[in-house]
Amino acid sequence: MTWYAFIGAVEQGLLYGIMVLGVYLTFRVLDFPDLTVDGSLPLGAAVSAVAIANGVNAFIALIIAMVAGFLAGCVTALLNTKLRILHLLASILTMIALYSVNIRIMDGPNVSLLGVTTVLDPIMAWGLPGYLAALLLFAAVALVATVAMIWFLHTELGLAVLATGDNPRMITAQGVNTHKIIILGVGLSNALVAVSGALVAQNQGAADVNMGVGTIIAGLASVIVGETLLGRGGITRGCIAALCGSVVYRVAIAAALSFKMGRFAVTPSDLNLITALLVVLALTVPTIKARWSRR
Amino acid sequence: MIRLDGIGKRFHRGGINEVIALDEIDLHIRPGDFVTIIGSNGAGKSSLLNALAGTFAVDGGSIWLGGRDVTAWPAYRRAALIGRVFQDPLVGTCASLSIEQNLALAVRRGRGRGLGIGVKAHHRILFREQLASLGLGLEDRLKARVGLLSGGQRQALTMVMATLIQPEVLLLDEHTAALDPKTASQILDLTSRLIAARELTTLMVTHNMSHALALGNRLVMLHRGRVILDVAGKEKTRLTVEDLLARFYASQGETFASDRALLG
Numbered sequence A: 001m002t003w004y005a006f007i008g009a010v011e012q013g014l015l016y017g018i019m020v021l022g023v024y025l026t027f028r029v030l031d032f033p034d035l036t037v038d039g040s041l042p043l044g045a046a047v048s049a050v051a052i053a054n055g056v057n058a059f060i061a062l063i064i065a066m067v068a069g070f071l072a073g074c075v076t077a078l079l080n081t082k083l084r085i086l087h088l089l090a091s092i093l094t095m096i097a098l099y100s101v102n103i104r105i106m107d108g109p110n111v112s113l114l115g116v117t118t119v120l121d122p123i124m125a126w127g128l129p130g131y132l133a134a135l136l137l138f139a140a141v142a143l144v145a146t147v148a149m150i151w152f153l154h155t156e157l158g159l160a161v162l163a164t165g166d167n168p169r170m171i172t173a174q175g176v177n178t179h180k181i182i183i184l185g186v187g188l189s190n191a192l193v194a195v196s197g198a199l200v201a202q203n204q205g206a207a208d209v210n211m212g213v214g215t216i217i218a219g220l221a222s223v224i225v226g227e228t229l230l231g232r233g234g235i236t237r238g239c240i241a242a243l244c245g246s247v248v249y250r251v252a253i254a255a256a257l258s259f260k261m262g263r264f265a266v267t268p269s270d271l272n273l274i275t276a277l278l279v280v281l282a283l284t285v286p287t288i289k290a291r292w293s294r295r
Numbered sequence B: 001m002i003r004l005d006g007i008g009k010r011f012h013r014g015g016i017n018e019v020i021a022l023d024e025i026d027l028h029i030r031p032g033d034f035v036t037i038i039g040s041n042g043a044g045k046s047s048l049l050n051a052l053a054g055t056f057a058v059d060g061g062s063i064w065l066g067g068r069d070v071t072a073w074p075a076y077r078r079a080a081l082i083g084r085v086f087q088d089p090l091v092g093t094c095a096s097l098s099i100e101q102n103l104a105l106a107v108r109r110g111r112g113r114g115l116g117i118g119v120k121a122h123h124r125i126l127f128r129e130q131l132a133s134l135g136l137g138l139e140d141r142l143k144a145r146v147g148l149l150s151g152g153q154r155q156a157l158t159m160v161m162a163t164l165i166q167p168e169v170l171l172l173d174e175h176t177a178a179l180d181p182k183t184a185s186q187i188l189d190l191t192s193r194l195i196a197a198r199e200l201t202t203l204m205v206t207h208n209m210s211h212a213l214a215l216g217n218r219l220v221m222l223h224r225g226r227v228i229l230d231v232a233g234k235e236k237t238r239l240t241v242e243d244l245l246a247r248f249y250a251s252q253g254e255t256f257a258s259d260r261a262l263l264g
């Protein structure tokens, strides 16, 4: 792998790390498997790209993307809590619907961001080379998101979110409306995912309706990689592991892509298969280990 | 004050499995009453507490708590007025959170939750003091995960959580049934100490008749969703296990006799 490819992978890891934090919040904290993310990542990209193309400041566009993602998460959570649709199915419904919505927003399958001012331009104006500016900015954003998440999960409200995922009967007996908490939690998760999508689009110079495919699996794989490396512990460790897992996952993927054996080479289209296998492996290893140790 | 007026609840309504869990229950509980509730399996004891707590909506009747009609309130809203300890020690606490985080959740019962820090420094003083009164050494383990505690320790913690904010009523549903005898009697001691010290209005379900007689100032026996015995004060102190058994078998006999009559 070239140095350039490595830096690029770390950059991606940081960008998608914000999405992974969102996935961590639903899957691990709320115990709510949420596939909305495959739709809310391109939603964030679409919303921010269209906003920027219409002259909105790139940072304001991030905030608009965040709000859009939050609303998308709310839809899934409302389908689940108020209409009593199974969480997985509810999130698939929102995801599918978002495909149409995203094309409506962009008035087509993609929007180019070439030649417009993105969040990277103010940093580049300091005279830094492009790759370093991106790395610095994305590291800063990912760190802020991680710290904000850790802080939130230590607040009164955050504790209620943790308890809702762990023991809904207990937290109801403590006077918390679990429906509200699920709506808030899934909303926040998708807000993070949308911001991640918006940044990815600004970084690669385009928003595309298909850029969300496989987001959830990549997110899960990153969470699992992080947990494998740092262990499952408290919330602080979990959030840091999510971000680190994302970076390691993207670097590993980049390494796989540079792999060649004779005439065989891994192509980007193989990544979904590799990631799916990785997740299956990570999910079954504990069971297999337990079975072996029982013998 | 707690008032249940004509509370009814059927499960699987209209189906072949229809059960009448609560059958037109009228119950009037004065502030400071400590009521023990007994009855055979399926008599409706848990359903009575669930109806009060709002776990399900009742089919008919009205429920008053602390001078308010709470019949239409959802469970989380009624929780502001209710402290609860369940039979299963795992239900009352969060395993993945620390002791102090669990207590911090309980200290906000019935109040809003915002973006203030969850576990505050002045809370820790209160938590230590409350836990020390248990005599289990939990006050030195505030940061320990609750999943590491034994069933008895978790049940003691749940008792503290249920009473951290003075509840209008404390609901205990066979809260010592899942514990070993020694731990059960420790938790029962703790229960009576707490109730006496805080003058808590309490409903305690138990399957142990001598506990039902020894504790509380009032005893209610349920059978098939109805109150078949309700004694208080001096009358209760004179009651013996034999009286309760006689009463219990009489009710069984009645149903037996009526079944016979039905079969003709």
Ligand SMILES: Nc1ncnc2c1ncn2[C@@H]1O[C@H](COP(=O)(O)OP(=O)(O)O)[C@@H](O)[C@H]1O
Pocket (backbone or CB within 6 Å): B011, B012, B019, B020, B021, B039, B040, B041, B042, B043, B044, B045, B046, B047, B048
């Ligand atoms: N959620 C429920 N769904 C269906 N039936 C229930 C439910 N809860 C209780 N019941 C039924 O209602 C009756 C009373 O149950 P319960 O109140 O749990 O009795 P107890 O606590 O006195 O043993 C029983 O026949 C029980 O099977």
Ligand SMILES: [Mg+2]
Pocket (backbone or CB within 6 Å): B045, B046, B047
């Ligand atoms: Mg019961």
